[in-house]
Amino acid sequence: MKGLEKIKSAVTSFIKGGGPYEKAVNEFIKELQKALISADVSIKVVLEFSKKIKEEALKSEPPPGVLRREWFIKIVYDNLVNLFGAEAPTIEPQKLPWILMLVGIQGSGKTTTAGKLAYFYKRRGYRPGLISTDTYRPAAYDQLRQLAEYIDAPFYGEKESKDPSGIAIRGLRHLRKEGANIIIIDTAGRHGYGDEEYLLKEVEELANRVKPDEIMLVIDAYIGQRAYDLAKRFHERTPIGSITITKFDGTAKGGGALSAVAATGAKIKFIGDGEKIEDLEPFNPKKFVSRLLGLGDLETLLEKFKALEESEELEKRWEKAITTGRLTLRDLYAQIKSLRKLGPLRKVLQMIPGLSMMPVDDERLQISEEKMDRWLNIMNSMTYSELDNPHIIDKSRIHRIARGSGTTPEEVKELLKYYETTKKLLKTMKRRKGILRKLGMRNAF
Numbered sequence: 001m002k003g004l005e006k007i008k009s010a011v012t013s014f015i016k017g018g019g020p021y022e023k024a025v026n027e028f029i030k031e032l033q034k035a036l037i038s039a040d041v042s043i044k045v046v047l048e049f050s051k052k053i054k055e056e057a058l059k060s061e062p063p064p065g066v067l068r069r070e071w072f073i074k075i076v077y078d079n080l081v082n083l084f085g086a087e088a089p090t091i092e093p094q095k096l097p098w099i100l101m102l103v104g105i106q107g108s109g110k111t112t113t114a115g116k117l118a119y120f121y122k123r124r125g126y127r128p129g130l131i132s133t134d135t136y137r138p139a140a141y142d143q144l145r146q147l148a149e150y151i152d153a154p155f156y157g158e159k160e161s162k163d164p165s166g167i168a169i170r171g172l173r174h175l176r177k178e179g180a181n182i183i184i185i186d187t188a189g190r191h192g193y194g195d196e197e198y199l200l201k202e203v204e205e206l207a208n209r210v211k212p213d214e215i216m217l218v219i220d221a222y223i224g225q226r227a228y229d230l231a232k233r234f235h236e237r238t239p240i241g242s243i244t245i246t247k248f249d250g251t252a253k254g255g256g257a258l259s260a261v262a263a264t265g266a267k268i269k270f271i272g273d274g275e276k277i278e279d280l281e282p283f284n285p286k287k288f289v290s291r292l293l294g295l296g297d298l299e300t301l302l303e304k305f306k307a308l309e310e311s312e313e314l315e316k317r318w319e320k321a322i323t324t325g326r327l328t329l330r331d332l333y334a335q336i337k338s339l340r341k342l343g344p345l346r347k348v349l350q351m352i353p354g355l356s357m358m359p360v361d362d363e364r365l366q367i368s369e370e371k372m373d374r375w376l377n378i379m380n381s382m383t384y385s386e387l388d389n390p391h392i393i394d395k396s397r398i399h400r401i402a403r404g405s406g407t408t409p410e411e412v413k414e415l416l417k418y419y420e421t422t423k424k425l426l427k428t429m430k431r432r433k434g435i436l437r438k439l440g441m442r443n444a445f
């Protein structure tokens with residue numbers, strides 16, 4: 001994270017600092033630009049990025065309960081998360097056994113990463129096995145064999161052979177017999193950067209014979225934004241590709257490599273940040289940006305961000321319920337649960353655009369927090385089929401549910417009535433929405 005750590009102090013002084021808002025925003029953006037450029041993020045990207053956050057900062061209003069400066073940091077956070085990759089990819093194998101082939105330029109850290117991955121997955125309860133197909137450097141065989149011994153994972157290699165795909169195929173057979181369920185194939189990569197085409201051709205030939213489930217490109221963070229070309233071509237050529245960026249600990253250019261790879265749409269799965277076997281982390285853009293901005297030290301701010309994100313999810317749920325006109329008790333449960341977590345009902349409802357159209361003052365919809373808790377208990381005592389099909393809940397079921405949840409049948413009926421009311425309300429909303437849409441007034445919501 002070298003080079004980027006300055007952002008943290010800029011955030012703290014921005015939040016705590018005085019002076020006019022617009023001036024502070026401009027100063028903050030300048031600091032951010034400096035940090036990103038020194039981390040080798042491309043200047044074009046930095047300028048577009050700054051323009052965007054500035055526009056958003058001056059245009060959008062913070063929701064109630066969020067200060068303007070905090071809101072600005074949320075905008076920066078969201079945009080940085082996008083810059084560095086948006087979603088965190090899943091690291092669990094989609095099936096077992098899983099065959100993972102590592103490719104990349106010589107010296108990028110493939111062999112080291114192969115060992116780190118085996119160690120990582122072993123600790124998660126898998127049985128990794130390692131295959132060395134590097135027939136160019138005899139030392140590569142010993143390097144991986146030693147790592148395998150250290151981790152106590154089965155290993156396969158043929159020191160004298162000159163046939164990488166033959167080794168891989170024999171290795172797969174051997175390691176499966178040994179019971180390995182994640183098989184990691186290390187390859188040779190003799191070509192330097194700028195010769196991507198040659199490397200990719202070799203990868204394709206090997207992949208055609210070995211048929212791995214995943215091909216992981218290992219990129220050295222030192223190459224900074226130059227990672228773009230390699231990652232882009234790789235991403236275009238292989239639908240089963242993922243990327244690990246290594247040596248994050250040793251260079252200030254990590255930000256450049258990350259943003260460049262993210263811009264290609266390729267999946268960044270892991271970050272290597274040290275020479276030791278445990279120095280490998282699954283890449284999570286949100287966590288990464290949180291750390292970058294130092295949000296861990298600004299706990300209340302982080303809490304607010306979380307609440308905002310939950311309210312966004314809640315809004316999506318309502319949107320879906322409104323458009324489909326369908327609502328189950330399971331939906332209601334999720335709604336009440338998030339509402340409960342989000343704090344005082346009224347304030348929260350105001351924060352949510354999708355909900356602000358609900359007639360909050362309507363007596364039918366006012367429920368106290370205490371009641372929410374009792375209702376959650378009631379729903380916890382229901383079976384899945386009751387939650388999905390509330391109409392099957394008859395008198396005897398009502399009694400059973402009341403007993404199980406330590407409530408009364410009246411309370412269960414009250415919840416069911418609330419459910420019916422909400423469902424009806426959704427239906428009217430759906431109708432209204434349809435009419436408004438026909439009239440071209442979609443944005444009325």
Ligand SMILES: Nc1nc2c(ncn2[C@@H]2O[C@H](COP(=O)(O)OP(=O)(O)O)[C@@H](O)[C@H]2O)c(=O)[nH]1
Nearest residue numbers: 106107108109110111112246247272273274275
């Ligand atoms: N500091 C640091 N060094 C690394 C990292 N990953 C690999 N290396 C070092 O980079 C060098 C080349 O690694 P190696 O795995 O042999 O690369 P390969 O040629 O792609 O197999 C070795 O000295 C490794 O110790 C990392 O995340 N951080």
Ligand SMILES: [Mg+2]
Nearest residue numbers: 110111134140
């Ligand atoms: Mg190697």
